[in-house]
Amino acid sequence: MIKHMNRPSFIYILVLLLCQQVCFAAVSTDPYITENPADRTITISVPDRSMSLVIDYSTGCVIRQLMIKGQNVLSSAGVYTGIRTSDGIFSAAKSQGKVAVTTTKNEITISGIRYGNTVLMVEEQWHFKRVARKITWRIEREYKQDAELEDMAFPGWHFADLSVWKGGILDNGGMVWCKYLKQEGDTYGVHTGGVTFWNAVSGNALRISTRPENNSVIASKYTHAPNNEFVSTQLVTEQPLRQRYDLSRFVSGKENVFAPFKVKKGRTSVQYELQYIDYFQEYSRGTLPGIDVDAVRELLNTTGRYGVVDNNIIGANGWLTNWKCLHEPFFAQIGMALNDSHYTKNFSATLDQERDQAMGKDGRVLSRWHNAPGDEIPGTYNRETGYYEAMWGYTIDSQTGYVINTSEQFDLNGDLHWLRAHQVACEKALDWLIRRDENHNGIFEMVNNNIADKKCSDWLDIVWASYENAFVNAQLYEALTLWGNCEKVLGNQSQAARYLQIAATLKTAFNKNLDEGGFWSAEKNQYVYWRDKDGTVHGDNLVTPVNFAAIAFGLCDDPKRIALILDQIEHRTTAENLFHWPLCFDSFKQAEVQEGNWPFPRYENGDIFPTWGYLGVRAYVGYDKAIALKYIDHLLQQYKKDGLSSQRYSRTTQLGLGDDILAGICTSITALYRDIYGIRPKWNRMGIEPNMTPALNGTTFSYTLRDTVYRLTLRVNDYVMSTQGFSVSSSKAFGASKTGNSLIFYPGNQDSTTLTINAGSGKPIAINGMDWSGSTATWTVASQDNYTFTLKGLSPGTVYRLSINGVSRTVKIQADGSVTIRQLCQPDTKFILRKTA
Template identity: 70%
Template structure:
């Protein structure tokens, strides 16, 4: 009898204190006495505990067994101009009900007579993810000062290194230095990561149609790192000018109205193995972890918000439109969210930053104070810089638009920029008053004390070689875009302008060009009075001439690059300075004096991609040396600087420049040869023996390409095809048709149409003028079409040693069908 009573008491205690919902395999546990529910994913990587004993709060969020929250937990709430309310407030009306693979908490309420909020929290297990659906009902329409929908309170600012947002940007926790430092953006999803543990938390956010979501990241007065999501009917405005980041102020967003009725939002919580998810693959000779961290921090930091991708970044609320490398950074970051945001950034600049005559305003900032008087637009944030009309905003817009098209592959998008790119180019092309083929700035000489390009406190004037080199690149790229758009006349026109510019640019300075035979370098500029300036070996000027191809003279290239390397090595500099010798005193603002100081001699790695590109085809070892130097510097200081002192090589400047990552973007473009094109994935490697065995995956427009690279040995593989070649190439597969682009160009293509949807496997043995050979190792019936041959020409086709005479068609193509029952070799040679 005594035993029976004890057993009954134990069972009563057990069933009233802890239970598991039926069918959940103990993944959802309900402690009735403590009023706590614990939900754990099947892989045990993610677990949350919801406490509804007083109010309703997620008290623990454990990843890999470690709770990452502070004692404040995660809760919802609102703040009016008079009071604050949250789901953590005393509330005895919460009820719990089981649901399929989940649990629903109802009766969550808070507020007062002016505004009352009722919420339902619906949690479900979805594989190894936890979904949290919040339905909120407002009893009245009211203006709010603040909202938590919800607010995540993490233990401290070291829980995460940062968070990668779903607009391609990132929040860098260490820069929320002071209490209430806050960064607010118009997107809600984020992946927080910890480099040391490799643990990451992905919070995917989804609103209902017509709703907007924003998020702010802050340093709380409890030294917590907080993430707060806000869901509204209309896009939130900034409270302080156009500031996305505010120092020591938690209320980054302006007051907003919520309407009577229901609002829903859904969050999906998932543990992410950061090391696996963001792996850069196997990179012999390169620190792959440093590459990953550099791109995920400094590279992404330039994303200020949706529609604002720059290089100065969110801490200073700045974006310079006179920088041509944002699309290239996106190529290396390789995040579809960055790519999408960059497209919309260029859309916004087309619509808001271009004047009717084609002038592209040079900057965006959160507030007035840096502008030529009368040019700042307080609604849009775009303006002309007070230092002078920086004309490279014309070229920067066109270069970025052209390279962005290669990433997004959207012809309709490109067409929407056709008129604006033409206007931007034509605005600058019109600036040739002496008709010598070199295009002019808006300042005439150093006496104006105004800038004309990125070096904004150097008085480069009138005929500026740096801007003209960038114009050559813009003309070359845009000419190809015009061809894609079907306007051959415009393509030829811009190509002709570029050709004339190239001829004029390369003339000796005595004949009106920029080449100084005595100094063995390109000079920086010529004033309207004919005086020549900037023969102090300005690196971005000379690098741009070589990298953009306006200088293709091997002798001049060697003179410049040998000289730069000798002088950089002599000073043992980790990266290239802006110039090696001093400008003259009257050529620069006083902030550049005495030499070396600021833009007169300090190290600005922002232009490193030009140096890497210039050296990659001349001496790859030198290019790789400076890539590795930059990675080593990142491991020392995170590259969290504007520039580096020429004398101490320590970081300087309050501004952090995302452009400081460009030497690493050049690693991908100019060494690994990642060259996506609008209609294919391109590969143009420039490998060294030290890099042999490089393996990584690259995603281009939703297709994952597995790449294996060694010297003269390149493999591109997807589930649909595999191509091995000794030369660069491009490839695309649509349906059962694989298109191969020799040298990643469109002058000739090989199309292989398969009878089935099996993977097509081929190896290119050689592809030379009038002689082409390849081998197919996959088994299927194929139709081979080559386009780009000489028209009506006799050729010899060989298939596994069997010779057949063929003749190309009038359009320079020919077609042959063959059933490949085993590995089959094909060769075509002009008769």
């Protein structure tokens, strides 16, 4: 029986509600939303209880607790919105208005949140909604006046301390690494809002996805706050925020990384989607026998991502020092290994910006970006863009770096329109360097002429390499080869032929002996580093990037020379018990380097720089895969020791050195994916060219290329690629793509020959044992359907013998080099196509 409430009790409750400044309407019917009027809190949980919020509206409105797998990750401050004007800080935690709470079904609306002063009054509504295993939070804000703000929280997330999360993976492909917010006030600010915070021990992660509304833009900052709190703050504005201190994305000891900004009278809003993430599952690297898969995951998610400074600025020095070197050719390769569409999108935009802001009309590509002047050749720093020429000299590998990165990025984004937009710029960058062959010997000269100039010409920026530089010329060979193929795709066959011919001439000149004008030292069995304009030779001290690049980029294809170089490098590395390759094995001459490189081994004169590890792995993989894998393993072991967050390592102690962190240190692991597992995406297909060893057999992982998920299973001479639409196995390298009912197979992952398989239905296509060896093609169809097979790239007019399950007939190749076969196939239908004598 329901008893009637007496009048005194009713008045008591009414007074209590008024004192609390709260009004209620309706009751939630969602079992995962509970209210406690006495405590003035609301709890929202997802069904599996992996995440829940406790909203406190007692004095304003604050998310008081954010429970992740039963652990409250917030400090006592919680999560709330706010503003900072020139005369005060105001927040939703202390509302000046009557807070009203309305709950309906699985949604909560909290209105009447007011804070501010006569300069600016803000009124907000918060809307929470549970959608399956996610909670959405929409914040509607109304500014009552126009005003200028020093800062805002829209909202601010106050986590308990800097150990709650290892870091946060940003939705521009970058990351914030909590351990590098060392001092109170240290702040990193970027122009993006979404983030996935993770704990590498528990595997718990929190994903915050963002959607600013009303054509607004979002930025975020990450701060080491007082009481050791870790604070993540989003800012929503009409225009992109500018930096407060020069172009600095990271500032030490100063919370306000963004400049003051204006807000207009009116409404704005943003929606957040909160989700618990099983980090180990979401960022799984699959099953990698013989490889420390956890170290691979953590290395790529920290050091590998650290080079993302902000939107449109991806480098390898990173956000802590606000630096990016354009004279580094491996950023697209890092993106290939990260396999993150956000990084890929951001790097495409980075190259767009560099084309537009860092390239001169003559094709010269400026070598660096920095937050402030001080490192530049006088007069070259642009305070608006941050691009400039380095004070140490004209680093000519910025020409090759731009072209190599653009070419490899095209294979990731597959965007012909984007590539065409870079065509003129890449041609200008290459031609700027090609014009520098003043003596017409096929080798291209630097801006500096002799060591007496005391200027650099490449990445080793305090080594006075000059005039004819083997390292830059090796990178030019790679750039010419890659870009020549891009010209073919763009339909410019004459320009493609021109660049490939220049590359061929360069290769011949490069490999000549020293006394013939080339770089090969028959006396020391190595490629030397450079030749001054007066003909004197320098850098015969076994410089590893030079010799690795010659082999890795295909300039050196002589087996004897390859063995001579790689055997002595391995012998000397092993003799010193080094975990990775140093920049050089013997000392430069004192006059060849800046004084900070003396005495040997010191800095660029003999220390270990793992940045160029990918060249070593690529060089060794065709010679001795076990050696390549050994140094990959060494690097992963080093990551577990110190996080690989150093600029370089001492040759004598093998301890990390330098104030800077180089994201390029991860390249030996990007080479694990490119050169061992053979991940070779192409603009029109997924490709694999593995170099497996028995110890790696059973490697299985997923790889996403342009929204298609490929499942790869790799063993020695046994490679399987499968998607929802097809499955192909082969003992050799291949590429494959599927559009509609048609699967295209690329033997060797090359464009010269193709097999197109068109299915009569939309069922998946399964092809096993696909093998193509010049005169013979074999494959077995494992799926049932009515198929049409079209082979292209054969010799026109020749005769082949076709066998289908042992039944043979002859077929003649058409004038266009193709042949078409139609067959109703049952599982295990075997085809053999063999060229007759």
